[in-house]
Amino acid sequence: MSALVVPAPTSARQLSKPTLWLTAGVSAFVAFGVFGVLMAAGISEGFNIVAAVFASAILFVLLSYVMSRIVEGRRKAADRLATGLVTTAFIVALLPLISLIWTALVNGLPRFDALFFSSSMRNVVGEGGGGLHAIIGTLEITLAATIISVPIGIMTAIYLVEYGKGRLAKAITFFVDVMTGIPSIVAGLFAFALFAIFFGPGIRFGIGGAVALSILMIPVVVRSTEEMLKLVPNELREASYALGVPKWLTIVKIVIPTAIGGIITGVMLSISRIIGETAPLLIIVGMSTSMNYNLFSDRMATLPVFVYTQYASQGSDAQAYIDRAWTGALVLILIVMALNLIARLVSKLLAPKGLR
Amino acid sequence: MSKRIEVKDLNVYYGKFKAVEDVSLTIEPRTVTAFIGPSGCGKSTFLRTLNRMHEVIPGASVQGEVLIDGKNLYDADVDPVMVRRQVGMVFQRPNPFPTMSIKDNVLAGVKLNNGKISKSDADHLVEKSLKGANLWKEVRDRLDLPGSGLSGGQQQRLCIARAIAVSPEVILMDEPCSALDPISTLAIEDLIEELKAKYTIVIVTHNMQQASRVSDKTAFFNIAGTGEPGKLIEFDDTTTIFENPHVQATEDYISGRFG
Ligand SMILES: Nc1ncnc2c1ncn2[C@@H]1O[C@H](COP(=O)(O)OP(=O)(O)OP(=O)(O)O)[C@@H](O)[C@H]1O
Numbered sequence: 001m002s003a004l005v006v007p008a009p010t011s012a013r014q015l016s017k018p019t020l021w022l023t024a025g026v027s028a029f030v031a032f033g034v035f036g037v038l039m040a041a042g043i044s045e046g047f048n049i050v051a052a053v054f055a056s057a058i059l060f061v062l063l064s065y066v067m068s069r070i071v072e073g074r075r076k077a078a079d080r081l082a083t084g085l086v087t088t089a090f091i092v093a094l095l096p097l098i099s100l101i102w103t104a105l106v107n108g109l110p111r112f113d114a115l116f117f118s119s120s121m122r123n124v125v126g127e128g129g130g131g132l133h134a135i136i137g138t139l140e141i142t143l144a145a146t147i148i149s150v151p152i153g154i155m156t157a158i159y160l161v162e163y164g165k166g167r168l169a170k171a172i173t174f175f176v177d178v179m180t181g182i183p184s185i186v187a188g189l190f191a192f193a194l195f196a197i198f199f200g201p202g203i204r205f206g207i208g209g210a211v212a213l214s215i216l217m218i219p220v221v222v223r224s225t226e227e228m229l230k231l232v233p234n235e236l237r238e239a240s241y242a243l244g245v246p247k248w249l250t251i252v253k254i255v256i257p258t259a260i261g262g263i264i265t266g267v268m269l270s271i272s273r274i275i276g277e278t279a280p281l282l283i284i285v286g287m288s289t290s291m292n293y294n295l296f297s298d299r300m301a302t303l304p305v306f307v308y309t310q311y312a313s314q315g316s317d318a319q320a321y322i323d324r325a326w327t328g329a330l331v332l333i334l335i336v337m338a339l340n341l342i343a344r345l346v347s348k349l350l351a352p353k354g355l356r
Numbered sequence: 357m358s359k360r361i362e363v364k365d366l367n368v369y370y371g372k373f374k375a376v377e378d379v380s381l382t383i384e385p386r387t388v389t390a391f392i393g394p395s396g397c398g399k400s401t402f403l404r405t406l407n408r409m410h411e412v413i414p415g416a417s418v419q420g421e422v423l424i425d426g427k428n429l430y431d432a433d434v435d436p437v438m439v440r441r442q443v444g445m446v447f448q449r450p451n452p453f454p455t456m457s458i459k460d461n462v463l464a465g466v467k468l469n470n471g472k473i474s475k476s477d478a479d480h481l482v483e484k485s486l487k488g489a490n491l492w493k494e495v496r497d498r499l500d501l502p503g504s505g506l507s508g509g510q511q512q513r514l515c516i517a518r519a520i521a522v523s524p525e526v527i528l529m530d531e532p533c534s535a536l537d538p539i540s541t542l543a544i545e546d547l548i549e550e551l552k553a554k555y556t557i558v559i560v561t562h563n564m565q566q567a568s569r570v571s572d573k574t575a576f577f578n579i580a581g582t583g584e585p586g587k588l589i590e591f592d593d594t595t596t597i598f599e600n601p602h603v604q605a606t607e608d609y610i611s612g613r614f615g
């Protein structure tokens with residue numbers, strides 16, 4: 001009767017939490033110790049914290065695998081190994097980012113002061129001066145690029161998802177893909193060539209930069225919006241049609257509101273993608289040391305180009321220039337972070353409840 | 357308010373594939389008609405031709421006539437959007453709009469089409485439609501919460517409320533109870549019984565008891581084999597179909613010998 005095989009209870013012996021923590025502690029101690037000795041012996045220059053963290057992680061994965069193999073058996077050990085490797089990969093991906101932000105903070109904070117945010121570089125040759133003109137320029141040009149790209153990008157995506165079929169849609173998709181790969185310098189040259197036709201070869205102005213950036217931005221907006229629109233269940237469109245709602249109203253009132261959170265996230269990401277572009281702006285916008293609020297005439301300063309010029313042509317007091325460059329970079333990172341936070345917030349607020 | 361539907365020699369295609377062949381039948385006003393038949397025989401496909409929802413699918417096409425009160429839906433001068441305002445539809449899976457509250461879901465058809473409706477009219481319509489769909493008591497104190505927060509059965513009744521809020525003349529239901537528990541199913545069957553007084557109702561179902569409980573007429577569709585088009589085998593009073601069908605295949609299907 002009772003031929004049912006009762007599954008063996010999972011191994012009662014398990015590595016306890018404290019043991020694991022201890023292992024982690026030991027790994028970290030050993031790794032940091034080794035790097036500490038290396039430094040003390042003068043083999044490595046300074047204490048390499050990134051390498052130490054990485055070595056601890058690897059050591060921990062290996063140690064816990066061996067221990068788990070002994071105590072918990074094969075399956076559990078494999079599980080721990082896989083989890084450990086994935087986590088380590090994650091840490092490896094994260095380390096450069098953290099290191100980068102750390103470096104930017106350390107080098108950028110000295111000039112992260114009121115003066116930086118309240119003055120331009122007009123008539124400044126040594127210390128002092130600031131990047132207000134570059135911040136304004138970056139914000140203006142990015143905003144203009146966004147205003148150009150978002151409607152074009154979103155409408156293209158709507159066409160592709162809701163209307164497009166056959167050759168034209170395929171061709172558009174193909175060209176969007178090609179556009180995604182356009183090197184930014186080419187976009188800059190294109191904008192320059194375009195405006196040189198109308199205004200002569202000496203032309204430099206902000207809006208030209210915005211056009212160049214749009215070329216880089218549009219494909220990103222198209223792609224991300226397309227994905228978001230595809231995520232909207234077809235049943236919602238059908239429900240709307242079945243109520244006698246015309247197609248365009250269905251798109252405007254049902255499809256887009258359902259996808260709006262994702263669309264906004266995509267737009268924000270595309271802004272982050274272009275806000276740090278340097279090459280196209282160097283060509284068509286140029287650089288200026290003084291304030292220029294007017295997108296439509298004369299050179300403008302932008303943060304990436306500001307960082308570049310500060311670093312590339314250091315004046316009498318080199319350190320002052322380098323400090324300003326780092327602060328410019330830090331401000332750029334902060335702007336991108338702020339945009340991403342806003343995007344998350346907005347998409348959380350707008351995401352339909354119960355769908356995501 | 358309800359209308360007679362006459363279907364004449366209808367063939368329905370997906371691209372080159374003929375999914376339904378040569379269907380002719382007449383649906384009387386203020387009756388409930390059930391479509392039964394094995395899976396894939398084209399019940400949904402045929403149902404969707406009755407409000408021109410079929411052509412929403414890329415490559416889909418229809419041949420033949422569907423007359424509602426003598427007017428062919430497929431005439432060149434007929435706007436499919438207007439057809440769908442007269443012939444409402446409830447889908448197999450409840451699909452309330454996730455961005456909208458319960459109230460806005462009910463009002464969706466009216467608001468999206470006409471734009472303006474006074475607040476008192478709107479409140480009145482919401483109450484009337486939700487009462488019509490047997491949902492009012494359950495949701496009246498949370499009209500402003502999202503519709504996707506309701507249970508499956510409640511969502512389905514919300515979809516029915518949404519469909520009747522635009523005051524259609526015909527309501528098509530494609531397996532409206534297939535995702536629901538027996539109690540919600542019963543609630544919807546009772547509802548169909550009530551709606552019959554005002555609307556012409558066509559319902560697709562896999563549930564024989566349901567078909568015999570709610571419908572006046574039953575149409576049995578069948579399919580010869582995969583890749584073959586579905587055909588209307590028998591169309592008659594529900595009692596006839598269930599008690600002494602004329603075609604052997606119908607009897608086999610109903611008595612559970614195949615399908
Ligand atoms: N969008 C589509 N594109 C191409 N063929 C389709 C499509 N939808 C359905 N078909 C085909 O049309 C035929 C009829 O399908 P239909 O959905 O109408 O069947 P049904 O009777 O409703 O089945 P069920 O009871 O399973 O819902 C099937 O052969 C199906 O494969």
Ligand SMILES: [Mg+2]
Nearest residue numbers: 399400401530
């Ligand atoms: Mg079906």
